[in-house]
Amino acid sequence: DVIGKSDFDYFPPDQAEVFWNKDDEVFSSGEENVNEEYLTDKDGVTHTISTKKASFTQYDGQRILVGVIRNITEERRLSKALANSYNQLQEAFVNLQGRLRNVQAHISAEMTRTEAIQELLNQSSEEFKQFTTRLGLPKATEQVAPQSLPRMSRREQQVFMLLAQGQRIK
Numbered sequence: 001d002v003i004g005k006s007d008f009d010y011f012p013p014d015q016a017e018v019f020w021n022k023d024d025e026v027f028s029s030g031e032e033n034v035n036e037e038y039l040t041d042k043d044g045v046t047h048t049i050s051t052k053k054a055s056f057t058q059y060d061g062q063r064i065l066v067g068v069i070r071n072i073t074e075e076r077r078l079s080k081a082l083a084n085s086y087n088q089l090q091e092a093f094v095n096l097q098g099r100l101r102n103v104q105a106h107i108s109a110e111m112t113r114t115e116a117i118q119e120l121l122n123q124s125s126e127e128f129k130q131f132t133t134r135l136g137l138p139k140a141t142e143q144v145a146p147q148s149l150p151r152m153s154r155r156e157q158q159v160f161m162l163l164a165q166g167q168r169i170k
Contacts, residue, residue: 026053047073
């Protein structure tokens with residue numbers, strides 16, 4: 001069935017053309033050729049193939065071409081899937097780095113804010129101690145009965161409120 005027929009009788013013209021060009025290349029150069037090509041089977045399914053072709057000279061001087069074809073369709077599909085997975089993983093990693101930088105900036109800002117509040121509380125605590133000392137009140141660590149606290153004048157209340165709002169004694 002195949003005697004007298006060529007690749008053009010079995011494969012689409014563009015594929016048969018590649019096969020023949022590679023054959024001619026091997027015959028003219030005498031060098032082995034390894035190539036990745038496409039082959040459409042009788043059911044119309046296109047496969048990726050790896051071909052290895054070499055020319056040999058027979059005892060009578062006639063040159064022949066020997067070729068080996070290996071179907072690498074699944075290998076190529078897996079390579080593409082692996083490359084896609086790698087790209088997705090790389091993109092996710094870059095996104096994660098960005099998110100981590102944002103979290104780090106947020107934490108840094110919150111730490112700065114917390115430090116400022118702590119400093120304000122320490123300062124207010126110290127000013128409150130000085131204020132109670134000036135008023136002759138017991139230290140904050142001592143228990144004070146509510147009835148023993150002197151009543152503040154209207155002006156003292158204003159000053160106390162200003163201190164509570166963070167104003168300095170001056």
